[in-house]
Amino acid sequence: MFSFLNIFRITALLEGVSYILLLFIATPVKYLLNDPQYVKLLGMPHGLLFIGYVVLAFMLKNELKWNQKQFITVLLASIIPFGTFYIEKKYLKPLRDAEL
Template sequence: MLTLLNLFRIIAFLEGVSYILLLFIATPIKYFGNDPQYVKLLGMPHGLLFIAYIILAIILGSKLKWKTKTLLFILAASIIPFGTFYIEKVYLKQAS
């Protein structure tokens, strides 16, 4: 069954992968190869996943009664490369 926690895990993983692809593959190709095609291709899905991550983190945080500091840390992890993977390992494993 797809619970809110499992949905958040999936979104967190996909957001992390899309961010890494955008940051370390698409952006260098854009600036060093003069080809913005990959940034355009990955930008919109990453943006939607980012928004879904933020919304689900807030909903899940209120449901699991996370402290404000924990919630802010989980939200901040979405803008750090590999941050969502750390959140999965440290915070979401404890929540199950």
């Protein structure tokens, strides 16, 4: 079933993967090989996923009963490489396991 939580989990995964690809593949190719096409290719999807992640986090804040510290952690994780994977493990996976 598609709930906002499931959509948030998918968005967090895709945002994390796109960020890693952008930082560790596209950016080095741009500056080391002077080829900006990968940054252009990955930049817009990553930006949209980032915005979706933040909007969904605001939408889910009250439903998931995140306190201020947890909410700030969820938001900061979107700008730290591998951060969204930490959020999945720490905050979202226990919720999924509780549903099963």
